[in-house]
Amino acid sequence: MVFNWFRRQFDDRAQKSEAKTTESEPAQPEETTPSAEEESTDEEEVDYLTWAKAAYKNIQQQKGVSTEPEPEAEPEAVEAQSEPELEPEAVEAEAQPEPEAEPEAVEAQPEPETEPEAVEAQPEPEAEPEAVEAQPEPEAEPEAVEAQPEPEPEPAPTSFLARAEAERQSRLQRVAESAVEVVEEEEEFEESAAAREIWPTRHPELAFDEGFLWSAEVLAAQGRRPDEISVEEITWLQKLRQGLDKTRRSLINQLRAIVGQGPLNRDAVMEIEAALLQADVGIAATDYIIEALQEKMREEALPPDLAIAYLKRIIGDLLDRPTQELEKPFLVPEKDRLNIWLVTGVNGAGKTTTIGKIAHLAKKSDYKCLIAAADTFRAAAVEQMKVWGQRSGVEVIANPGKNTDPAAVVFDAIAAAQSRGTELLIVDTAGRLQNKKNLMDELSKIRRIINKKAPDAIVESLLVLDATLGQNGLNQAQVFSEAVNLSGAILTKLDGTAKGGIALAVVQQMNLPIRFIGAGEGIEDLRPFSSYEFVEALISG
Ligand SMILES: Nc1nc2c(ncn2[C@@H]2O[C@H](COP(=O)(O)OP(=O)(O)OP(=O)(O)O)[C@@H](O)[C@H]2O)c(=O)[nH]1
Numbered sequence: 001m002v003f004n005w006f007r008r009q010f011d012d013r014a015q016k017s018e019a020k021t022t023e024s025e026p027a028q029p030e031e032t033t034p035s036a037e038e039e040s041t042d043e044e045e046v047d048y049l050t051w052a053k054a055a056y057k058n059i060q061q062q063k064g065v066s067t068e069p070e071p072e073a074e075p076e077a078v079e080a081q082s083e084p085e086l087e088p089e090a091v092e093a094e095a096q097p098e099p100e101a102e103p104e105a106v107e108a109q110p111e112p113e114t115e116p117e118a119v120e121a122q123p124e125p126e127a128e129p130e131a132v133e134a135q136p137e138p139e140a141e142p143e144a145v146e147a148q149p150e151p152e153p154e155p156a157p158t159s160f161l162a163r164a165e166a167e168r169q170s171r172l173q174r175v176a177e178s179a180v181e182v183v184e185e186e187e188e189f190e191e192s193a194a195a196r197e198i199w200p201t202r203h204p205e206l207a208f209d210e211g212f213l214w215s216a217e218v219l220a221a222q223g224r225r226p227d228e229i230s231v232e233e234i235t236w237l238q239k240l241r242q243g244l245d246k247t248r249r250s251l252i253n254q255l256r257a258i259v260g261q262g263p264l265n266r267d268a269v270m271e272i273e274a275a276l277l278q279a280d281v282g283i284a285a286t287d288y289i290i291e292a293l294q295e296k297m298r299e300e301a302l303p304p305d306l307a308i309a310y311l312k313r314i315i316g317d318l319l320d321r322p323t324q325e326l327e328k329p330f331l332v333p334e335k336d337r338l339n340i341w342l343v344t345g346v347n348g349a350g351k352t353t354t355i356g357k358i359a360h361l362a363k364k365s366d367y368k369c370l371i372a373a374a375d376t377f378r379a380a381a382v383e384q385m386k387v388w389g390q391r392s393g394v395e396v397i398a399n400p401g402k403n404t405d406p407a408a409v410v411f412d413a414i415a416a417a418q419s420r421g422t423e424l425l426i427v428d429t430a431g432r433l434q435n436k437k438n439l440m441d442e443l444s445k446i447r448r449i450i451n452k453k454a455p456d457a458i459v460e461s462l463l464v465l466d467a468t469l470g471q472n473g474l475n476q477a478q479v480f481s482e483a484v485n486l487s488g489a490i491l492t493k494l495d496g497t498a499k500g501g502i503a504l505a506v507v508q509q510m511n512l513p514i515r516f517i518g519a520g521e522g523i524e525d526l527r528p529f530s531s532y533e534f535v536e537a538l539i540s541g
Contacts, residue, residue: 003230005361006332006528010228052216054226055234056208062230206231211238218536236519236527241537243495243519248538250498251279255308255539269293272311279498280470282505289314289504312535318504319531322513330528331460331488331515333367333424338417338457340425340450344443344484345464346476347378347431350492354464354518355426356388357526362424363393370422372413373398374406374446377430385428391523406430407445414453425457440483447484462515464490465506470499477510486510492518495525500538 004011206212215237219229241248254275258268269290276286292314296302302310323329333339341358345351355371362369371389373396375381382398389396397413410427417425429446432439450459461484465473480486489512494500503514514529 002366004365048217051220051226052213055229058227059231239519244500244537246498247500279501281501285504285508316531316535340457340459342427342461344429344480349464349466351464352384359392359394360523367423369394369424370417371396372427374409375428375430376404376406407449410446410449443484460487462488467491467494467502468497488513488515490516495519
């Protein structure tokens with residue numbers, strides 16, 4: 001059973017549920033944004049806590065039972081590689097991925113047959129002990145399980161800010177208590193003979209802390225199961241949240257201050273408008289959000305917490321709009337068929353890095369993947385692409401000559417893909433903007449070659465946009481959308497920018513679905529875009 005990182009599900013489960021969906025309606029959307037009414041209650045938080053503990057144990061177990069070479073070795077190797085000074089030989093030696101290592105690490109997850117008890121047991125707090133006992137950990141402590149659910153009902157504070165602070169404090173208290181339990185369990189585990197054997201394979205950096213709990217809540221809220229969560233998913237969410245920190249701080253602090261004053265009024269809405277514009281949400285998307293808020297306010301007075309929940313919902317719906325039209329929440333390459341993803345964008349936007357990261361996801365998800373290095377314009381681009389190919393373990397088709405015709409490289413790459421049964425061919429393209437006519441000619445020639453040589457392929461044209469450029473990036477995007485029929489956008493460098501709101505502008509102004517987001521230079525720092533996760537990372541407290 002292979003985890004499909006594009007679909008964010010195990011492949012066989014996704015296929016089964018798709019089959020079920022076509023048989024029996026109504027269909028459940030893959031991504032659901034909880035309504036304001038569904039916002040977390042104390043009771044749900046306790047469930048999340050149980051969920052988080054189960055996920056944490058599962059992750060430790062995945063690392064523990066693995067008899068394969070260190071799975072941690074890969075990200076470390078990759079981090080080391082991102083130094084540009086690294087010797088190509090060293091990269092080659094370190095980057096040669098153990099092809100079996102990852103799938104087996106995935107297989108090492110608990111068998112689905114053992115899951116039903118755990119899954120059934122979760123929603124009922126009474127059933128919790130079985131859920132925890134069902135974890136195949138001999139040292140699961142009954143005392144620890146009994147000690148778990150002790151949420152004291154708290155006196156309802158009067159203002160929103162006071163209530164939020166009280167909730168936060170009580171939650172931190174519970175997290176701290178749970179962390180103690182988990183640490184105690186870890187200590188006992190550490191003392192056992194089995195643990196001494198496997199201890200080095202554990203993830204010392206993965207702490208059961210507030211960040212872990214937040215990530216767990218976000219995954220649980222999307223219907224994910226604790227037994228299918230891997231350390232990469234948790235660390236990615238933590239990274240995303242950390243990356244959006246600057247945007248969140250400026251946006252959320254202002255929103256908090258505004259909505260904390262009581263039911264929304266005209267002045268408050270104007271202040272929200274200013275906060276959105278400062279986060280580079282753009283005029284069109286801001287107008288849309290504010291109009292939706294005002295309409296809701298005309299219907300009913302919104303208390304502060306509902307106003308925030310409603311705002312999250314509006315933003316989530318806006319981000320989902322293009323994918324709802326396509327009825328495809330994620331961009332998933334079709335198996336047993338040639339998918340060609342043409343990656344465009346200006347120099348420096350992060351195309352090469354992004355292609356390397358996507359190739360890595362494809363490899364991890366068991367796709368037969370190939371890269372075409374068709375940016376023949378910039379001298380070092382092909383070499384750079386080859387380094388990323390080595391990192392991800394994906395072959396790069398390139399033409400060794402200087403200033404070769406990019407369309408010829410694509411022609412060769414398609415031929416290679418067809419003869420090898422490749423499922424995903426990712427094409428790197430030149431990003432020069434100085435000469436718009438050349439760019440358009442080049443891209444349309446590549447497109448013609450694809451249409452002619454691979455008429456049955458599923459083709460996507462993806463635009464890579466540097467989020468740190470904010471609204472300026474959108475002007476560049478416009479040029480590319482004139483040159484090639486874009487089908488999606490990829491936002492890079494979301495880490496450390498205060499302009500994360502650009503995601504909303506891309507959707508609203510270009511009507512392009514965001515397909516992936518990048519939040520770092522490492523090979524694991526890119527994931528399929530989830531509006532729910534993005535909004536939670538952007539607007540969570
Ligand atoms: N912080 C951060 N840096 C990134 C991210 N994606 C790419 N970069 C960095 O951005 C720089 C440019 O990335 P490239 O992948 O070379 O960009 P490109 O679009 O291929 O540029 P050319 O090769 O010049 O066409 C590199 O230093 C990358 O490490 C990201 O998500 N976060």
